[in-house]
Amino acid sequence: MTETNKDPNLIEDALRNALCRDDAPEGFAVRVLARAEQENSSAHKAQRASWLSIFSQPLVRWVAFATVSICLVIGGVHYRKLQRQRAEGEAAKAQLMLALRIAGSKLQLAKSKVNEINQSSPEPQPQNKSPRSRS
């Protein structure tokens, strides 16, 4: 048996000493908060890593790369096709406007000639001095 077992007062003293209120060591709270933050961020990282982990496989990486490349190529081709169609449409429009302008000007020419004749028709035309003949 130990001395404490022999003397109940000694046991009591020992317990009192062991359970007495003691202040936390300096910087304890800071260390606890730092640890908690660290654990929180590592949990986030782990979550992110689990989502991105599918790209860790080479096949998936290649498939993703190929998909993005194909999408870019298709988009580029479609854009160029639209651009070409627009350019062709603008050229066709220019042709159409040119054709209408030419038709309009020639009709105007015919109209002006007819107007000339209409305005001059009341005047009697002597046969020997025909204005149609060049002299």
Next chain:
Amino acid sequence: MSTINRKLLPMVLLLAFPTILCAQDLKLPPGVEKLAAKAKETVEVNMDGPMLQWASKFLSSEDPEEKKAAKLVANLKGIYVRSFEFSEEGAYSAPDVEAFRAQFRSPEWSRVVGVRSEHDGDNVDVFFKLENEKMAGIVIIAAEPKELTFVNIVGPLEVDQLADLGGEFGIPKLKTKPPSSKPVAKADKGEQK
């Protein structure tokens, strides 16, 4: 029955041929196409119905000129233009033009304007194609000393649209000479040749 069909087929084709020919574009005389080599400037526009409709999609509704053009071409089936500008006079011959005019000496075509001007050498013919008393096409042949132009517009055209065609599109209206300037042109209205 098949024997009758075999006998009838050539006749049907023979009867249908002029109709098919009329439906096609009017052909320019072979000599006219060669004029492009002599011409200082050549304009060639061939636009059939689908092409016209496609081109009209690009016409702006905000531009008044293009808006009128869109309205004008809405029901057209084709526009064909050949225009040759020469640096010198006499680059084309009268038979070249006459060969083209000859195509319109048919009942379906009416020569509404025919101008022969010895004064300034401007000869203009305007032919209308009428179907059920409605205009189904117009052909303009303008033979000027240094310029030769063929215009063939296929499709229904309203008279007011035609008037618009004459005075719009940035072409200034030509001023008519005063009566004292002695007219030298002859106009045939409604003449059929």
